[in-house]
Amino acid sequence: MKKCNRYLDALDQNLAEDSARWQDVLMHASRCPDCSSDIKFHTEMLEKLAETPPPAYPAGLHENIMQAVASDGNDSGSSGEGALAWLLDRFLQPLELAVPAACLLMFVFLVQINHEPENGSAAVQAYAARAKSQTVRVAELPPADPDALEHVSGAEVKEFLARLEEFNRSHPQEPGSVNTALPSIELVNDNLWREP
Amino acid sequence: MLADIRRGDQKAAAKLVSAYEKTVYRICYRFFADENEAMDAAQEVFIKIFRAIGRFEGRSSLKTWIYRIAANTCISLAEKRKREKEGLLQTMMHWWESFTAASPEDEVLDNETRQLNQQAVAEKVARLPETYRMPVILKDIEGLPLEKISEVLEIPVGTVKSRINRGRRILQESLQAYVYGRLE
Numbered sequence: 001m002k003k004c005n006r007y008l009d010a011l012d013q014n015l016a017e018d019s020a021r022w023q024d025v026l027m028h029a030s031r032c033p034d035c036s037s038d039i040k041f042h043t044e045m046l047e048k049l050a051e052t053p054p055p056a057y058p059a060g061l062h063e064n065i066m067q068a069v070a071s072d073g074n075d076s077g078s079s080g081e082g083a084l085a086w087l088l089d090r091f092l093q094p095l096e097l098a099v100p101a102a103c104l105l106m107f108v109f110l111v112q113i114n115h116e117p118e119n120g121s122a123a124v125q126a127y128a129a130r131a132k133s134q135t136v137r138v139a140e141l142p143p144a145d146p147d148a149l150e151h152v153s154g155a156e157v158k159e160f161l162a163r164l165e166e167f168n169r170s171h172p173q174e175p176g177s178v179n180t181a182l183p184s185i186e187l188v189n190d191n192l193w194r195e196p
Numbered sequence: 197m198l199a200d201i202r203r204g205d206q207k208a209a210a211k212l213v214s215a216y217e218k219t220v221y222r223i224c225y226r227f228f229a230d231e232n233e234a235m236d237a238a239q240e241v242f243i244k245i246f247r248a249i250g251r252f253e254g255r256s257s258l259k260t261w262i263y264r265i266a267a268n269t270c271i272s273l274a275e276k277r278k279r280e281k282e283g284l285l286q287t288m289m290h291w292w293e294s295f296t297a298a299s300p301e302d303e304v305l306d307n308e309t310r311q312l313n314q315q316a317v318a319e320k321v322a323r324l325p326e327t328y329r330m331p332v333i334l335k336d337i338e339g340l341p342l343e344k345i346s347e348v349l350e351i352p353v354g355t356v357k358s359r360i361n362r363g364r365r366i367l368q369e370s371l372q373a374y375v376y377g378r379l380e
Binding site for chain 1: 205209210213214217218221222225226231234235237239242243246247312313314317318321332335337339357358361362364365367368369371372
């Protein structure tokens with residue numbers, strides 16, 4: 001049979017601070033054998049806790065503590081770390097110097113190649129020389145004729161229009177056809193309005 | 197005295213240890229219910245105190261500060277021990293306990309003689325989860341007020357109250373199970 005825990009639950013929820021609700025709990029506990037027993041046990045437990053005697057202090061308490069403190073002071077804060085920590089320290093010390101040195105070296109190298117492109121590889125230099133020789137100098141080009149584009153004869157225009165008309169005749173555009181060459185947005189509901 | 201300790205005066209350091217060694221050992225013993233563990237913890241507490249005394253600003257009293265170091269040290273040592281125990285050793289211990297467990301007749305006799313004594317209470321307190329153990333010790337055994345516990349543990353008063361209530365609940369259920377032989 002399940003035990004009633006109303007009193008213990010109320011304690012757990014700190015209902016003792018709410019006098020009205022706490023009275024309800026105590027009223028219930030006065031009628032409930034489980035809760036009455038819990039109250040008795042709780043009171044007894046708190047009494048035992050409060051009466052807990054101090055432990056028997058070991059004879060060498062002061063000496064042991066002073067020894068531990070002194071030993072920690074002698075090891076300058078490294079006591080208790082063991083031989084493994086000492087070994088790791090020994091290995092890590094040169095590494096701590098090597099890592100910043102390597103970073104510094106890399107930085108110097110990067111700065112050097114960025115600011116001195118002439119000192120790059122032979123392949124890069126050859127490519128640069130070839131590109132330089134193939135460069136078209138604008139100053140060497142013949143001067144452009146500003147009237148050259150305006151000289152289109154009437155016969156040329158006529159011929160162009162005749163060819164355009166012939167093209168339109170041979171490629172008639174269907175009335176509902178969609179120009180697929182151009183992008184368009186088509187909505188889902190658009191199809192509803194189209195004739196079948 | 198603090199200035200002397202900071203200057204490295206050994207006599208002043210010994211004086212501080214003498215003044216607080218029993219308080220620190222008592223807290224540690226109540227937390228672990230084991231002499232060796234309490235001694236280790238007390239030594240660790242004083243090592244931490246002397247390492248950090250240069251940074252003690254006096255915002256709280258020296259006693260509160262020492263209580264705080266003791267509480268934190270006990271909790272962290274307990275967590276460390278728990279991590280170490282979990283694993284193979286724990287499995288082997290359970291296996292061994294299953295062989296050495298008392299017979300049902302012995303258990304019945306034992307249950308009849310069980311009662312709510314100091315030893316049982318102290319052992320069950322030391323088995324409470326770390327979160328609830330220190331608030332219960334400081335409130336119900338050491339008799340510190342809630343505000344002081346809040347200052348020592350650096351948690352709000354409301355949290356202290358709820359941890360004490362929860363800890364007491366766990367303790368009561370554990371003790372009832374022990375006394376009435378309900379679960380154990």
